[in-house]
Amino acid sequence: MPETTVSDPTSLPTHLPTHVPSRLPLNTPHRFYRGGERILTFRGLEAPADFDGHRPEDWLASTTRLFAEGGDGVTVLDDGTRLPDALAADPDHWLGDAHVAAHGVEPGLLTKLLDAGERLPVHSHPDRAFAAAHLDCGHGKTEAWIVLDAEPGACVWLGFRDELPTEELAQLVGAQDDRLLAALNRIEVSPGDALLVPGGQPHAIGEGVFVLELQEPTDLSVMLEHRRFGLEEAHAFLGLTVPRALESVDRGPLTPEGLAALRRRWTDVAGAGHALPGEAAAFFRAEVLSAAPGAPATGEASFAVAVVVAGEGVLTTGTDAPHATSVARGDVLLVPHGAGPVGLDGDVTVIRCMPSA
Numbered sequence: 068m069p070e071t072t073v074s075d076p077t078s079l080p081t082h083l084p085t086h087v088p089s090r091l092p093l094n095t096p097h098r099f100y101r102g103g104e105r106i107l108t109f110r111g112l113e114a115p116a117d118f119d120g121h122r123p124e125d126w127l128a129s130t131t132r133l134f135a136e137g138g139d140g141v142t143v144l145d146d147g148t149r150l151p152d153a154l155a156a157d158p159d160h161w162l163g164d165a166h167v168a169a170h171g172v173e174p175g176l177l178t179k180l181l182d183a184g185e186r187l188p189v190h191s192h193p194d195r196a197f198a199a200a201h202l203d204c205g206h207g208k209t210e211a212w213i214v215l216d217a218e219p220g221a222c223v224w225l226g227f228r229d230e231l232p233t234e235e236l237a238q239l240v241g242a243q244d245d246r247l248l249a250a251l252n253r254i255e256v257s258p259g260d261a262l263l264v265p266g267g268q269p270h271a272i273g274e275g276v277f278v279l280e281l282q283e284p285t286d287l288s289v290m291l292e293h294r295r296f297g298l299e300e301a302h303a304f305l306g307l308t309v310p311r312a313l314e315s316v317d318r319g320p321l322t323p324e325g326l327a328a329l330r331r332r333w334t335d336v337a338g339a340g341h342a343l344p345g346e347a348a349a350f351f352r353a354e355v356l357s358a359a360p361g362a363p364a365t366g367e368a369s370f371a372v373a374v375v376v377a378g379e380g381v382l383t384t385g386t387d388a389p390h391a392t393s394v395a396r397g398d399v400l401l402v403p404h405g406a407g408p409v410g411l412d413g414d415v416t417v418i419r420c421m422p423s424a
């Protein structure tokens with residue numbers, strides 16, 4: 068357990084945030100698809116007693132509830148405080164006053180580790196405009212995948228190669244066969260890849276792909292493929308009529324040029340830099356901090372889910388009385404804005420998942 072310090076203990080309840088990062092506990096709600104072993108391996112954890120092979124997502128610093136499957140999803144901190152309650156008790160400390168003024172007391176970001184133990188169904192998420200118009204929700208769900216591990220030849224699918232007329236999309240969704248997947252761009256991935264998935268773009272993650280995922284903080288999905296995954300149609304289309312739900316889908320085409328603009332190699336970053344294409348910045352930021360012996364890296368103060376993706380070293384927070392946290396691949400830390408700038412020393416790479424600036 069990290070040492071607990073608060074600037075003025077008399078003014079804050081004892082469970083309130085500290086100037087040091089907190090290690091995030093495993094938060095793996097049951098999902099309809101298989102996976103989760105790579106999460107446990109990455110985190111260096113034994114399988115919990117309730118591990119049933121259907122724990123493919125670890126929701127990190129989540130203030131978001133599951134939409135379709137009735138579970139929870141909200142992060143509970145080590146001291147038993149639910150994250151939304153911790154944020155509400157001291158928003159400026161956790162999120163920074165500029166963020167609170169612009170976005171209110173929510174991070175506006177959901178970060179996950181996702182281990183696809185089987186191919187995920189083809190689905191899409193509404194963009195902000197559709198969510199506001201039809202779902203009474205201020206967020207859509209643009210997401211991004213930062214590939215941490217992948218079986219050789221593993222792949223993802225993103226965007227229709229050719230434009231699909233409305234009737235043809237409806238027909239493919241009605242048929243529930245393999246033609247929907249076949250109409251998408253198939254992309255082989257390897258560790259180091261990063262892809263932005265704009266709201267509206269249909270997609271699927273293939274078996275054997277392990278990603279760090281950033282999303283707008285909703286659980287709104289249009290499950291274009293649902294029958295073979297045993298999903299009820301009522302849950303597949305967000306409670307909307309099928310034609311209305313399908314209006315949220317980008318019918319393409321997503322061309323090779325369009326696709327290239329959505330891709331990066333996060334392993335190409337030396338020192339500090341962005342893991343994701345610039346278009347992501349309107350929704351969230353994923354900053355790579357990579358330290359090498361004799362070449363430390365630094366990052367600005369921010370609410371961040373810091374995921375150690377390679378190596379080992381020391382993460383330093385705060386300026387007046389800096390606090391050093393030993394870190395190694397698989398560690399997942401929640402760093403409040405109030406912890407101040409971060410420094411990284413050693414031979415280690417951290418990806419800081421942060422709200423949009």
Ligand SMILES: [Zn+2]
Pocket residue numbers: 190191192210270
């Ligand atoms: Zn998705």
